Amino acid sequence: MTAEDKLHRRLRLAGTLLAGGLLTEAICLLWARPLAFIVLVGLGGLLVTAGIATYLYSLVSVRHPAGSSDAIQLKP
C-alpha cells in the first residue's frame, strides 16, 4: 500500500466520522428535547472529535518519499 493510499484511507475514515457527527448534530438541532443536548455533546461531539483527530493524524503520520513535492526538503 502506497503512502497516498494510506492517506486516502485515513481521510475516508475521518470524513465518515465527521459526516456521522454532523448528521447527529443536525438531528439533535431539529429534535428540540432535553435528551437532544446529551446526544449532541455525547455522540455528535465524540464523532466530530474523532474525525478531526483522524484527519490531523493523517497529515502527520504518512511519510512522503524523499524528493516528492510534499516531502520537506532540508538544506545542508
Next chain:
Amino acid sequence: MPHATALLVSLVLLSALLVALLAFRPSVTTTQGGKMFAFVVLFLLPLLCMAMGVNSEVERSKSTQFCLSCHIMEPYGHSLRVDDPNYLAAAHYQNHRVPAESACYTCHTNYAMFGSVRAKLHGLRHVYIQYFGNAQPPLHLYDAYNNRECLHCHLGARSFEEGAVHNADPDLLAAVKSNQTSCISSGCHDTVHNTSQLNKTKFWKGVP
C-alpha cells in the same frame, strides 16, 4: 422552527455534504487547492458547526418551553398562569418582571460566578433523573433558594428599597440583603408555585 436554527441546520447539512464528498473522493487532496479545501472541510467547518450547535442547544435550554417539556414539570408550567397576584411565579411571569420566554431560567439560575455552569450541571442531573431515576412530585430545590437571585433584579429598585413593609422593621432590609431572612420562606412571599393548590385556583388565559 426559528430562522437561526434553520440556518444552522442548513450549514451543518452543507458541511456534512462537503465532508461526504471528500470521503468519497479523497484524491482531490493531491493538489494545493485540494489540501486547503480538506483543511476547511475536515477541520474548520466541523469545529465551527459543533461550537454553534452547542451554543444553540445551551440557549434553547434556557427557554420556558424547554423546561416545561418534561412531564413532571407540567404543574409548574400551569402555576405560571394562576390568576392570583399572590402567586409569586405567576405574578413575575404574567407581568414580565422576568422574560416570559426564559422565566424558569431567570429565577432558577445562580447569579454567582459560574452560576450558569452550575445551572446546566443541575439540568444534566434533571435529564438523568427524568430518564433513569424515579422523580416524584413535589419537587424540591437542590439548595435553599438564595435571596441573591431575587436581589439580582430587585436590589436598588424603589419598590424594594422604599416599600412600607420592607421598612416597617429597620433591620429587615439588611437581613434580606445578607440572606439571613429569606424572601420566600420567611412568611412574606411564600406562595411561589404551590402546585398542590392548583385545582382550587382560576387561570389567566392571556398571552404573556
